[in-house]
């Protein structure tokens with residue numbers, strides 16, 4: 001059945017706004033209790049680019065999984081565009097650190113598969129797939145299989161697949177984490193260009209503080225045991241940003257100092 005999403009949003013509108021309200025989650029494993037999230041609240045505006053950083057185990061991926069509707073909180077709720085999230089939806093694209101492309105399908109087929117249950121004609125879908133292939137810089141590799149792609153190219157294809165249904169909200173879980181530093185910095189610029197064109201709200205989990213400051217409107221810093229938001233940094237400078245600007249360096253130092261204290 002077709003998702004209520006249509007392939008082409010008429011305007012960026014105000015879709016993709018998020019409200020995380022008093023979300024808590026405790027995991028019980030054998031005789032251990034883990035407070036993965038403790039009263040986490042966060043409002044995200046439509047079209048914002050948010051990064052979540054924090055030490056291992058502070059609940060970043062748990063929060064992202066909740067935003068995706070893959071799991072849910074014990075208490076509190078998460079709303080996207082006013083609707084409580086209780087299951088996965090095409091309205092929320094997700095890209096993981098490993099590309100998760102289907103190995104027996106070509107790049108274009110992998111991207112097209114994510115449009116299977118979206119309303120739209122076959123011609124519109126073909127056009128959307130080709131647009132995304134061009135957007136992520138994979139023109140000429142439409143027929144390539146995943147094993148014929150480099151790590152960076154595979155992640156480009158995974159990002160195109162996540163964006164294909166035009167989700168108002170795009171969730172990125174360490175999407176560039178497995179790439180070498182040069183490919184990673186190219187892809188950061190590409191991600192920025194893609195976000196500026198597609199205008200989805202983006203929530204990205206990353207371990208890379210510099211990447212978070214380079215890309216985001218706000219950087220959300222979390223701390224573990226229990227998993228909480230400890231600070232939110234507004235990054236107001238114009239893009240493209242320069243990593244050696246005084247503001248950039250000062251923010252990076254503030255965040256890394258806080259991270260060092262809370263490990």
Ligand SMILES: Nc1ncnc2c1ncn2[C@@H]1O[C@H](COP(=O)(O)OP(=O)(O)OP(=O)(O)O)[C@@H](O)[C@H]1O
Pocket residue numbers: 027028029034035036054055056057058059060061062063227
């Ligand atoms: N399904 C689960 N069952 C039991 N414990 C879990 C489960 N998912 C997460 N946890 C625990 O909850 C805490 C938060 O995990 P989460 O993966 O969200 O942290 P993270 O900040 O993303 O960590 P990392 O940066 O290492 O990926 C951790 O202590 C983890 O062991």
